[in-house]
Amino acid sequence: MNEKTLSRDFDYNLIKVLDAVISAGNATKAAKQLSVTPAAVSLALNRLQSFYNEALFVRGKEGLVPTMKALEVHASFRQVIDLVQNTITPEPDNLPANQITILGGDLVENYYLSQLYDNTVFENNIFKHFSNRNLTHKEMKRLLLAGHSDLIVSPVPFTDNDIDCRLIDSFKNFCCICSRDNLLAGVERMSLHNFYSARHAIYHSSLFSAAAANDSHLYNEDVTYQGNRIKSYQSDSIAGIINIIEQTSLIALFPLKLAVFHKNQRKSAINIIQPPSEMTFRPINIYASWKKKKPRSHMVEDIVAMLHTLSSFRR
Incomplete structure (x- = not known):
């Protein structure tokens, strides 16, 4: 969502409209389900679209077709709807x-x-x-x-x-990961130059944001040069980060245990490189x-x- 999302203008009834449209299959069926007119549904979808930079629907032969962004938003909304519904009608x-x-x-x-x-x-x-x-x-x-x-x-x-x-659990050690085809794949330890010259995929969530999405708290106190990463991709999905690393020249900071797990157990096409020696990371419990x-x-x-x-x- 864009910055407008943070305003008080967001109407949470739009969540119900999006859920109805995707669940019913089209705006007309959703309108009947919600007991409103199709025009009201279209207006609601237009209002919801204003909160997102990516298109939520495209026109198809049978009407509005949800994009991947809409399905992603709906998946998040659906879980919240289920949890709220459970508080209203407790499970038996x-x-x-x-x-x-x-x-x-x-x-x-x-x-x-x-x-x-x-x-x-x-x-x-x-x-x-x-x-x-x-x-x-x-x-x-x-x-x-x-x-x-x-x-x-x-x-x-x-x-x-x-x-x-x-x-x-405690994630105490971090590493850099890249594709097996990346020019850096044969490097044992990343230099600061290589680290800041490369484009980065950022795993950003409440879990690793302080250690891996922010450039603060990454350095030993005596480091004079503290640059900023070129952030080309950001996701709160671990699988999403791994997939983008496998297919592009991007690199990422990653908890070492997770990197080893994906490389050895999931057979992900990644290489593990030690981060610059000038950097330090706080443990994440x-x-x-x-x-x-x-x-x-x-x-x-x-x-x-x-x-x-x-x-x-x-x-």
Whole structure:
């Protein structure tokens, strides 16, 4: 979204309109679903479009066709709608006893949970994962205490008398990654010159923003030259960063454990290079938080213990 998004003019009813149009398949069906006229739907979509720099719909033979940007926005909105709906109409008490609902970013889904796929925990439990991308710390805590989430995996610890919180991982070492075909692929350590001459893909989220999306806090105190990176691509998707690195000449700062995991386990076509020796990075801790004395808390504790063991193994 552009800066206008931050204003008070944003009408959150537009979220319902976008959801209805994409779910129904076209504006006419969405209008019937919302009990409004097609003209009202078109007007709402035009207002929503004003908040985005990229086109949300294009004209097709059967009407409006959502772009990849619209589908991306809708996916984010849909998760928020589901979470809000759950607070209005709580899920029944007769939910499967082995269902675990997890709040977290793509790190949870593509890194932690992916390492449990072959474990019996996936045979014995039903997992539901929701992105915490658009949720504040306060909102996530409320969902946890209200019982709408069983586990939160986040770089921020949750403190409350009714919440257990455990450190499960710590990213202490960082590296630079590039494509195997990149001219820098054969370099063992990146120089400051190469680092600032290259174009960068930036992983920017609440997780790594201070260490990998900002140029502050990257240097030892005695470094006289502190440049600015050429930022050519930015995403809050780890998979998105890996894909763009594989296909272009861009480089990226990345947690070493994640880089090794994607190179060795996911067979990503990347090379790992040591960052400039003049740079230093602060550790980034990952915490698991869950509500105490909950029927499924023992299952959650077992999962947390597995995640901690996995992180300890991948140092």
